[in-house]
Amino acid sequence: MNYLKALNFGSNILKSNSIKTHLIESELLLAKVLNSKRENILIKLDDQINIKNFNDFKKLILRRKKKEPIAHILKNKEFWKLNFFINKDVLIPRPSSEIIVEETLKLVELNSSKRILDIGTGSGCIIISIIYERPNCRGIAIDICKKAIKVAKYNAKIHHLNNMINFLNIDVDKFNLSKYDFIISNPPYISDIDIKRLDEDVRLFEPHLALRGGIDGFSEIKKLIIKSKKLLKYKGKLIFEIGNKQIKFSKFFLEKHGFYLNKICKDIQTHPRVLIATKIDNE
Numbered sequence: 290m291n292y293l294k295a296l297n298f299g300s301n302i303l304k305s306n307s308i309k310t311h312l313i314e315s316e317l318l319l320a321k322v323l324n325s326k327r328e329n330i331l332i333k334l335d336d337q338i339n340i341k342n343f344n345d346f347k348k349l350i351l352r353r354k355k356k357e358p359i360a361h362i363l364k365n366k367e368f369w370k371l372n373f374f375i376n377k378d379v380l381i382p383r384p385s386s387e388i389i390v391e392e393t394l395k396l397v398e399l400n401s402s403k404r405i406l407d408i409g410t411g412s413g414c415i416i417i418s419i420i421y422e423r424p425n426c427r428g429i430a431i432d433i434c435k436k437a438i439k440v441a442k443y444n445a446k447i448h449h450l451n452n453m454i455n456f457l458n459i460d461v462d463k464f465n466l467s468k469y470d471f472i473i474s475n476p477p478y479i480s481d482i483d484i485k486r487l488d489e490d491v492r493l494f495e496p497h498l499a500l501r502g503g504i505d506g507f508s509e510i511k512k513l514i515i516k517s518k519k520l521l522k523y524k525g526k527l528i529f530e531i532g533n534k535q536i537k538f539s540k541f542f543l544e545k546h547g548f549y550l551n552k553i554c555k556d557i558q559t560h561p562r563v564l565i566a567t568k569i570d571n572e
């Protein structure tokens with residue numbers, strides 16, 4: 290069998306299981322088995338695949354058919370300008386969280402040396418991307434999940450940024466160290482009811498600790514705002530992600546706790562997704 294036939298075989302199975310990006314995913318999985326790049330396979334479609342490789346490819350297609358996320362199978366996800374190691378202990382980085390990186394970079398000049406705290410770092414994708422772009426800044430990244438911190442540390446190491454970011458396994462409630470120019474976060478913000486409605490690949494495979502925002506979805510957002518009030522310097526900025534329909538309450542809660550809401554950034558579907566707020570209470 291040649292590569293083209295193998296790709297069509299994989300793509301058809303994924304398509305009949307309602308996986309929209311079936312063709313590209315089939316290409317990525319074949320590339321993984323052949324230890325090659327997708328682009329290299331597409332210029333060699335007449336090459337023959339051996340039986341062992343085809344059987345390995347079939348196994349990966351069947352994992353994906355059962356809705357295991359492609360990032361888990363590939364153990365990898367691109368975010369901003371870097372590749373991140375991903376496993377079941379961390380949320381798969383989402384394009385919407387790149388807005389946090391983009392907006393932070395707009396506010397931090399190239400050679401400035403700001404102190405940036407990332408609350409709920411997961412794979413470390415956000416803080417690592419920011420420090421990669423602003424190497425004079427220093428990061429502290431915390432997560433309640435010990436296994437997530439292990440992944441984040443590994444990612445910082447492969448990008449040679451481990452000396453610039455301090456990773457700590459701690460609950461945000463217990464963290465009280467130092468003061469920051471910026472606090473960034475993609476907190477868990479899905480309500481208990483909405484968790485049940487998530488797509489299977491998210492609900493069954495991604496860590497609920499990274500998704501669950503309590504009964505109404507706001508428990509971690511509230512903690513983040515209250516903690517940021519304590520840990521930000523006067524006029525420091527809080528940049529964080531919110532879920533659908535969370536803008537109204539988030540604005541109210543920010544203003545109640547001494548923040549001025551500077552900007553609401555929308556995602557590609559035009560939902561308000563990332564908020565930028567300044568601490569204006571000088572406590």
Ligand SMILES: C[S@@+](CC[C@H](N)C(=O)[O-])C[C@H]1O[C@@H](n2cnc3c(N)ncnc32)[C@H](O)[C@@H]1O
Pocket residue numbers: 379380381382383386408409410411412413414415431432433434437459460461462474475476477478498499500509
């Ligand atoms: C939505 S994920 C974000 C991960 C990563 N920052 C990203 O954007 O891909 C939220 C993260 O917050 C962590 N988390 C949840 N509750 C926490 C708490 N009370 N204190 C610290 N981290 C927490 C979870 O373990 C998870 O890694």
